Amino acid sequence: MxxxxxxxxxxxxxxxxxxxxxxxxxxxxxxxxxxxxxxxxxxxxxxxxxWDARPHIRKPLLLLRFALRVLKDIVVANFEVAYLIANPWRKLRPHFIEYPLMVEDRFTITLLASTISLTPGTVSANLRMDGKSLLIHALDVDDEETLIQHIRQRYEQPLKEIYEC
The missing domain is CATH 1.10.12 (Lyase 2-enoyl-coa Hydratase; Chain  A, domain 2)
Incomplete structure (x- = not known):
């Protein structure tokens, strides 16, 4: 370096x-x-x-795997959103979700919010002033808790390991 x-x-x-x-x-x-x-x-x-101090990447191979996972999720979500929009008889269930954050580092929170917004069908709408939760809008939600666990396992937990927050 x-x-x-x-x-x-x-x-x-x-x-x-x-x-x-x-x-x-x-x-x-x-x-x-x-x-x-x-x-x-x-x-x-x-x-x-x-500028804020740059975080140290603790596990670069996990970061690569995370990036590939996000790319795959973007492609899959594009097809899912296209399917939802192309089927007018399917009633959408848009929902705002208060996502409780496990990470506290501003850089990691920004990465998580950006990742959520990159995947079609979800948007990070707001970070609460206390930095403890994200307001997320999802296009089609069956169960709020399932979506929270999905985001936590696929995105937040790997980011927490990569940057050891």
Whole structure:
């Protein structure tokens, strides 16, 4: 891993910014590389103090498995939502659910909320001010407790293990 330096707090982000700059201007002229490099160094320097500390990934292989699980769930949920919408005789049961959180780390909560929103049919609507629960809207809910356990086992528990929260 590349060590962070005071003049280059996030080297990977700086490289990404340079690459995006060159794509935006559609040129690899020397002047554009210099300007993009200056922006790639200046932007992280000016903004890094506003960022939260990056969490340490304890189990990278579990993170890979989690990402593959989420991708699979997105594909499956797309077909399920398409089926629900294509069948007008099927009555939907939309529902708001108060999901009690086991994790307390803001980064992990953000990942969980994003994962829930990425899977079609569910949306993270709100994080309570105390940070203890998420308000989730689901398109079709049979049993509230079953959905809570599904989210806890498939998403929250692996995130808790990956980042050891």
């Amino acid at each position: 590349i060590a962070s330096r005071p003049w280059l707090p996030t080297p990977v982000l700086s490289l990404l910014l340079l690459f995006v700059w060159l794509l935006l201007v559609r040129s690899t002229a020397f002047g554009q590389i210099v300007l993009g490099g200056a922006l790639a160094i200046a932007i992280p320097l000016l903004t890094h103090r506003f």
